[in-house]
Amino acid sequence: MIERPLDLDAVQAFLHIAELGSFTRAADAMRTTQSAVSLKLKRLEERLGCRLVERTPRSVELSAQGAAFLDRARDLLAAHQRAVTVFAGARQRLTIGISDHVAGPELPALIARMNAQDPKLLIDIRIGSSGELLQRFDRRELDAAIVRLHAGRSDGQLLAEEKFGWYAAAGWQCRAGEPLPVATMPEPCGVRGLAAQLLDDAGLPWTEVFVGGGVAAVSAAVMAGLGVAALARRMLPFGAVDVGPRLGLPDLPHLPVLLHARVADGRAGDALAALAAAYGSVVRDQGPSSIRP
Structure with a gap:
């Protein structure tokens, strides 16, 4: 007797849950509802006869069986995609x-x-x-x-x-009595405009010491010790520190x-x-x- 095949949508739902760590995010990726994703996972677990995901109010973790199934699920969907691609036509x-x-x-x-x-x-x-x-x-x-x-x-x-902060190289010090040296991107960068407005509103003297054509260039200037920059923590080069609280700089919003x-x-x-x-x-x-x- 031939075993009932796996539902590829259910396998895809499992992969999204595993990789995104959330039923809600998996639902967003599949453009469906969280309840639909939960149902797909339940049916897959019933088909395989084991629990794949351990879900708590605070986290979503793979079970031992789920971790073992993860690479096999990826291989299955990749093989399916290769089969479909043969007949998919132009990109x-x-x-x-x-x-x-x-x-x-x-x-x-x-x-x-x-x-x-x-x-x-x-x-x-x-x-x-x-x-x-x-x-x-x-x-x-x-x-x-x-x-x-x-x-x-x-x-x-x-x-x-995402939260922004005022970042500088570790060990960097602002010279007493001098305007705050700031590395920025060129106008009309919205982050630059916001940072400048907050500094002006707080009555803090500042001067633009570096203008970079991208975040990578601004980060390089920061790590070279030229001054501070308004950056998201996710974008930081290794070793940068938030100097805003130490210097009394205005809080940057999310x-x-x-x-x-x-x-x-x-x-x-x-x-x-x-x-x-x-x-x-x-x-x-x-x-x-x-x-x-």
Whole structure:
């Protein structure tokens, strides 16, 4: 008697739960409800005759059987994708703009996640400022944009909010009696504008000592000891420290990260949903270690 085959949607739900560490995030990635994901997992566990996930009010962990099944589940879905790809036809392009203040060290893993979702999808990623990317999105040059909240915009899907701080190299000291040296990105960077406004409102003298064309350049200036910069903890180079409390600098708020998209259905929509769920997971956990390709 032939065994009943595994439900591939249920296997996919299990993988999302395992990789994102959350039923809610798995539901976001699959564009369904949390209850539907729970039901898929329950049916898969019944089919396999074992518990795959240990769920508590505070965490979601794989059982020993779930950990053993994880690689086999990946292999199963990869084999299925290879079989489908033979007949899939031409690649579909998905063009995504990602703000430089948003694209962090986990970007390779996020791209790998999208590729795993659909290897036949042609992923086209553009990095720039939030304002520039939103203009390109409005001109329909981008299918989607992941950016910081931008003045004058009230649209977009909230992915997460992340805390910013004033960071400098370990051991760096501000010279007494001199304006605060600040490394920034060029205008019209929204983070730059916010930081400048907060310093001005607090009556703190400051001077711009470095302007970088990207977060990597600003981080390099910080670690070179030029001064401080307003950065998200997720974007920090190793060894940077938050000097805001020590220097009495104004608190920087949690800044929203928004997804603007006109792609909702089909292969591109599925890949974008997986990207949004994975990115939201990274930002909420404040570090790249929580995501695996």
